[in-house]
Amino acid sequence: MLQQTTVQTILPRYQEWLKAFPDVRTLARAPLQKVLKAWQGLGYYERARNMRLAAQMICERFDGSLPDRYKDLIGLPGFGPYTTAAVLSIAFGQAYPVLDANVRRVVMRLAGTTGKANQRHDKFLLSFLSKFFPDEKAGEFNQAMMELGALVCKPRNPFCLRCPAQNFCLAFKSGEQELIRAPRARRSERIETVVAIIKEDGKYLIQRRPAKGLLAGLWEFPGGKRKPGETHEEALRREIREELGSEIKIGKLLLKVNHAYTRFQVTLHAYECRLKNRPQAGKKPFRWVSLRSLRSHPFPSGNAKIINYLEERALIMHETKRKNSLSLDWRGSGRG
Numbered sequence: 001m002l003q004q005t006t007v008q009t010i011l012p013r014y015q016e017w018l019k020a021f022p023d024v025r026t027l028a029r030a031p032l033q034k035v036l037k038a039w040q041g042l043g044y045y046e047r048a049r050n051m052r053l054a055a056q057m058i059c060e061r062f063d064g065s066l067p068d069r070y071k072d073l074i075g076l077p078g079f080g081p082y083t084t085a086a087v088l089s090i091a092f093g094q095a096y097p098v099l100d101a102n103v104r105r106v107v108m109r110l111a112g113t114t115g116k117a118n119q120r121h122d123k124f125l126l127s128f129l130s131k132f133f134p135d136e137k138a139g140e141f142n143q144a145m146m147e148l149g150a151l152v153c154k155p156r157n158p159f160c161l162r163c164p165a166q167n168f169c170l171a172f173k174s175g176e177q178e179l180i181r182a183p184r185a186r187r188s189e190r191i192e193t194v195v196a197i198i199k200e201d202g203k204y205l206i207q208r209r210p211a212k213g214l215l216a217g218l219w220e221f222p223g224g225k226r227k228p229g230e231t232h233e234e235a236l237r238r239e240i241r242e243e244l245g246s247e248i249k250i251g252k253l254l255l256k257v258n259h260a261y262t263r264f265q266v267t268l269h270a271y272e273c274r275l276k277n278r279p280q281a282g283k284k285p286f287r288w289v290s291l292r293s294l295r296s297h298p299f300p301s302g303n304a305k306i307i308n309y310l311e312e313r314a315l316i317m318h319e320t321k322r323k324n325s326l327s328l329d330w331r332g333s334g335r336g
């Protein structure tokens, strides 16, 4: 959960998650859509999916108890060397060192290794770390290293003069602490998408994304990426023809949403549309749902912003209608 945001923001979400899935068996039995819904907005949906799969394997193979052996844990979905070492050290007190981006930078500086702080150095860093890694309290040690990296030994301007590791830090001794660089952040791709907000008999048409790939299993309004050279209208007509086999009449632009995902940034243009002929289920199954039940489906964050807009618009329309009818009543009674 903490991959994309701060502890403060995540705490209420974490509590909600624990309430919905208080133990491994509940998570293992939960429908995937419920798990994705509880994860909505946190990004990296693969993690939620893997946690559910891991819970199922833990129930089937380990009678519902988290295994405490490296070879068992590393075989669970979503468990790489980092997560496995973190769980074994923090939950079971076993002497496994953890190397995340923060710890990697700290250990590189302690060892006096310069260059980009990336995984190429891990083998050497783990062997360096093993020289002073404690047999006991491994979890506390790992967490202390993570905190040291996050709060003191920062990527730029580390607080060396306040650092408890100052006396045995080779980078500090040689004044080279700034020569350890973070790997260059990948530039995120910009994508423009168009979506159709189609409403009939009070219900909206939504589709489910395929079970594999990006944002797998989430629901969305129909539409897709604009190809180079296409206008929004052309892209929308092509997407709806490809996905639903329907022709559409395009109405006004309802709203434009900017949303940043982990690896790309999306500008989403939502148009009010009408179908000219009945839709057919293609690769993505579709369903018609009321405004209220849109909320019970898991959506990617960009689409969730459209739902907020639709709800707000419905509320304003309802209020306006109520005020108009009150004023008509008042005029009516005045005449009488």
Ligand code: SF4
Binding pocket: 106, 109, 110, 152, 153, 154, 158, 159, 160, 161, 163, 164, 165, 166, 169, 171, 172, 177
């Ligand atoms: Fe990092 Fe400076 Fe501490 Fe070395 S002395 S570990 S460079 S904060």
